[in-house]
Amino acid sequence: MTDINPAMGVPPKPEGSPSYTAPGAQPFISSPTNRIAGKRRWLGLPSKMTGRAKTGTGSNPASPRGGSQGRGSLRIAWYWAAAAAVLFLIGGLVLGATLPDPKKSKEFIALQSEKDGVSADLVKLQSRYNTLNSSISGRESTISTKESAITVRESAVKAAEENVKKREEAVTAAEKTKAANTIREGTWTVGKDIEPGTYRTASDVSGSCYWGIYRTGSNGSDIVDNDIVTGGRPSVTLSAGQDFKSSRCGSWTKQ
The missing domain is CATH 1.20.5 (Single alpha-helices involved in coiled-coils or other helix-helix interfaces)
Structure with missing residues (x-):
């Protein structure tokens, strides 16, 4: 017990907390572990497992509610998941079978x-x-x-x-x-109208063929040479500065 001054009029505090024990029940020992377990039961949660075997199998015999209750919850959850998967698969098959082919x-x-x-x-x-x-x-x-x-x-x-x-x-x-080089009927000036040279009738003459050579500019009064031919092919030689006259003789060709 803790000593308290009696002069203050305060009674001394007894050591330890009083406990109540029901008849035939074991006395309740307040400890941190027991307090936590009580709160979990008050909240509706399963009690925490108090221990496992060192080998990893089973639970502590002193705590029979720990491991078996957790494994049971896991089995139930797995059953629900498997059932949901089966239902989903069946629903997909039924839906695929009922949908019309597009x-x-x-x-x-x-x-x-x-x-x-x-x-x-x-x-x-x-x-x-x-x-x-x-x-x-x-x-x-x-x-x-x-x-x-x-x-x-x-x-x-x-x-x-x-x-x-x-x-x-x-x-x-x-x-x-x-x-x-051809001279036809008429009067021509040599060197201007016709080229100088020797000319001959293109064919034989008949009748009276007259030809005459005159000095240029004499108007036929200055006769150089002339002739009247009645047959054959007569020929003449003409030079520049002369005039030549042909009548009824046909054409003359330069030789």
């Missing part, structure tokens, strides 16, 4: 039929395209061949035209030369 619906069948029709049209169009493309390729090849032939012909025609042009130019030059 491929058998009218909408799907109509779309599939439309797709088949479009695919068939596509095949026809592709075949038509291939035929047209082949025909176009053949026509283009034929056109290319014809164009090549036309090009060759145009080149030949152009060459022929150039040859004709050259011939015409040659003929024109020859005609000009011939014209320059």
Whole structure:
């Protein structure tokens, strides 16, 4: 006991707390472990296991309510989880069996039929395209061949035209030369109208062919030479500064 001053009038505090023990029951010993167990029972929680065997199996015989109660709760929870999984699986199977097949619906069948029709049209169009493309390729090849032939012909025609042009130019030059070397009916001044040289009639003359050579500017009064021919092919030699007159003799050609 703790000594307290009696002069204060306070009785001394007895050692230890009084305890009540029911008849035939073991006395209750207040300890931290017992107080915690009491609070758990008051809250409705299972009592905490007081101990396990060192081997890890079973529970302490002194605490029969610890390990068996925890394992029982775990078994119940596992049973509920297994039952929920089985129900979920069965529900999925039933739902899958009861749902209609979307491929058998009218909408799907109509779309599939439309797709088949479009695919068939596509095949026809592709075949038509291939035929047209082949025909176009053949026509283009034929056109290319014809164009090549036309090009060759145009080149030949152009060459022929150039040859004709050259011939015409040659003929024109020859005609000009011939014209320059030919004397027809009339009076001509040598060196101006006709070239000097020897000239002869192109054919035999008949009747009375008159030719005369005069000094230029004498108006036919200064006769250099003249003659009247009734046959054959007469010839004359002309020089610059002279006039030549031909009548009924035909054409004269320079020799």
